[in-house]
Amino acid sequence: MFQQITIIAPGLLGASLGMAAHEYGLAKRIQVWARRAESRQSCEDSAWCDQAFSDLAEAVQGSELIVICTPVDRITEIVRDIAGALSEGALVTDVGSTKSRICRLAAHLVPDHANFIGSHPMAGSEKSGMQYAESTLFKNRACLVTPIEESPSGEVDRIVRFWRAIGMEVTSVSPEKHDEIVAHISHFPHLLASVLCLQLSRCPEAWKAFSGNGLRDTTRIAAGSPEIWRSIFEENKEELLRALDGFENELASIRSLIHNDEWASLRHRLSLGQSYREELD
Amino acid sequence: MFQQITIIAPGLLGASLGMAAHEYGLAKRIQVWARRAESRQSCEDSAWCDQAFSDLAEAVQGSELIVICTPVDRITEIVRDIAGALSEGALVTDVGSTKSRICRLAAHLVPDHANFIGSHPMAGSEKSGMQYAESTLFKNRACLVTPIEESPSGEVDRIVRFWRAIGMEVTSVSPEKHDEIVAHISHFPHLLASVLCLQLSRCPEAWKAFSGNGLRDTTRIAAGSPEIWRSIFEENKEELLRALDGFENELASIRSLIHNDEWASLRHRLSLGQSYREELD
Numbered sequence: 075m076f077q078q079i080t081i082i083a084p085g086l087l088g089a090s091l092g093m094a095a096h097e098y099g100l101a102k103r104i105q106v107w108a109r110r111a112e113s114r115q116s117c118e119d120s121a122w123c124d125q126a127f128s129d130l131a132e133a134v135q136g137s138e139l140i141v142i143c144t145p146v147d148r149i150t151e152i153v154r155d156i157a158g159a160l161s162e163g164a165l166v167t168d169v170g171s172t173k174s175r176i177c178r179l180a181a182h183l184v185p186d187h188a189n190f191i192g193s194h195p196m197a198g199s200e201k202s203g204m205q206y207a208e209s210t211l212f213k214n215r216a217c218l219v220t221p222i223e224e225s226p227s228g229e230v231d232r233i234v235r236f237w238r239a240i241g242m243e244v245t246s247v248s249p250e251k252h253d254e255i256v257a258h259i260s261h262f263p264h265l266l267a268s269v270l271c272l273q274l275s276r277c278p279e280a281w282k283a284f285s286g287n288g289l290r291d292t293t294r295i296a297a298g299s300p301e302i303w304r305s306i307f308e309e310n311k312e313e314l315l316r317a318l319d320g321f322e323n324e325l326a327s328i329r330s331l332i333h334n335d336e337w338a339s340l341r342h343r344l345s346l347g348q349s350y351r352e353e354l355d
Numbered sequence: 356m357f358q359q360i361t362i363i364a365p366g367l368l369g370a371s372l373g374m375a376a377h378e379y380g381l382a383k384r385i386q387v388w389a390r391r392a393e394s395r396q397s398c399e400d401s402a403w404c405d406q407a408f409s410d411l412a413e414a415v416q417g418s419e420l421i422v423i424c425t426p427v428d429r430i431t432e433i434v435r436d437i438a439g440a441l442s443e444g445a446l447v448t449d450v451g452s453t454k455s456r457i458c459r460l461a462a463h464l465v466p467d468h469a470n471f472i473g474s475h476p477m478a479g480s481e482k483s484g485m486q487y488a489e490s491t492l493f494k495n496r497a498c499l500v501t502p503i504e505e506s507p508s509g510e511v512d513r514i515v516r517f518w519r520a521i522g523m524e525v526t527s528v529s530p531e532k533h534d535e536i537v538a539h540i541s542h543f544p545h546l547l548a549s550v551l552c553l554q555l556s557r558c559p560e561a562w563k564a565f566s567g568n569g570l571r572d573t574t575r576i577a578a579g580s581p582e583i584w585r586s587i588f589e590e591n592k593e594e595l596l597r598a599l600d601g602f603e604n605e606l607a608s609i610r611s612l613i614h615n616d617e618w619a620s621l622r623h624r625l626s627l628g629q630s631y632r633e634e635l636d
Contacts, residue, residue, distance in 0.1 A: 267573055286497070286540075288541060292574075300622050321554050
């Protein structure tokens with residue numbers, strides 16, 4: 075599909091993407107840029123990587139597709155750094171979990187002969203790092219592609235086809251709608267799991283021994299990288315606070331049912347939550 | 356270990372217990388009481404069950420150990436109903452997720468020649484019903500045994516040994532301490548997952564397609580039976596509200612960090628939550 079692609083910052087997502095692109099034959103040549111010499115070595119030792127660079131401009135020269143896989147707060151810096159080295163017709167995308175600020179800024183940073191169209195393959199895990207990478211990470215998972223009004227439709231189709239080719243279920247939405255959706259279904263649930271762990275970290279140590287699978291499931295994502303999530307929360311601050319408002323209203327209403335012994339109403343609310351959860355599977 | 360035990364209300368926990376007691380040879384004879392004829396038939400068709408009764412008094416006569424496996428709001432009624440039929444030296448326990456009210460009341464309801472000592476084998480699941488039962492359900496899981504001041508220590512030892520014999524890690528605590536602990540590590544996390552699902556159930560239906568494993572994990576327990584959880588929340592109302600107070604304080608403090616752009620402090624809090632979660636595994 076592409077002659078050459080460049081993956082910038084091959085962590086869990088970037089390295090998995092390299093593996094998948096290689097396995098499905100989506101690029102004749104796969105290059106990476108990595109900050110650490112050790113990461114570059116690991117990549118060059120892998121079957122999917124043709125060459126690893128320490129210089130950003132060199133890494134992107136001649137590539138038709140560039141995928142930026144850094145934490146969200148570094149994405150636009152990278153776009154700025156590579157802008158001058160982008161080839162004619164280059165398509166730049168990212169895998170960041172927030173989109174509004176990134177997509178609006180990046181569209182202005184790339185030269186006229188190239189395009190930036192944001193992507194969010196929803197295929198993370200509480201783990202991070204290349205050592206957990208696998209080519210099947212994206213299989214049957216959702217991917218949101220977030221063009222802006224000016225994005226050429228041919229380029230949107232191209233990035234959509236790329237994600238579909240590695241097995242993803244792709245939907246296009248505006249960057250703003252994206253941020254609203256993921257604030258509710260991903261960022262806020264993550265915050266909730268972290269706050270629950272924070273509260274429990276103040277309880278006696280001995281109580282840990284009594285925790286069951288329920289608590290383990292509910293809090294699993296709180297094991298995610300504090301730095302990665304800090305940057306996501308910072309980027310999506312406004313929508314995150316809106317999701318928090320909605321949750322607090324819901325929680326206050328549940329508190330009042332419990333406080334006032336309105337058990338039939340509480341049971342009804344629990345069954346609405348149960349239906350939602352059952353339909354997720 | 357026991358000549359005869361009776362399991363009252365063989366759902367997921369009761370039937371699993373029957374299977375485990377049978378497999379480990381802990382009782383010469385295992386009887387059950389079940390309300391529905393269909394459940395009685397299922398039990399009698401199973402290798403672990405010797406006889407199923409529709410009459411409570413008949414079901415407990417001659418049994419040394421009686422385990423009540425109904426939802427928490429029915430346990431003391433059952434104790435009242437079987438009190439007159441208990442044999443000399445009979446030990447009555449339950450598997451309820453709340454303990455204070457049940458243990459204090461039940462101790463007064465059983466005759467002088469018998470004892471009630473509460474148990475909470477923490478081995479549930481979001482599933483309920485005999486069809487999911489398995490003898491390994493209790494293996495390496497925590498069990499809290501909740502004697503009161505008057506409970507004879509020999510009887511406490513007896514029930515502790517019983518749960519240990521099916522593979523559980525048993526700790527004795529007062530019924531009040533039990534309720535405080537589980538409000539924090541089980542009941543409140545369950546409420547939180549339900550409230551999150553309730554909030555998400557008000558979002559556009561289409562957003563479900565974008566949910567990832569993180570959301571699935573975080574909300575899994577919200578699929579639990581609304582009726583069972585309503586009764587648990589009702590029984591443990593006071594401790595649940597206390598856990599909610601603590602959580603709301605924590606959440607308000609996190610909200611203020613986000614609102615005021617105190618990202619370094621937020622990152623520190625996230626890392627405290629991460630440490631707690633990592634130590635759970």
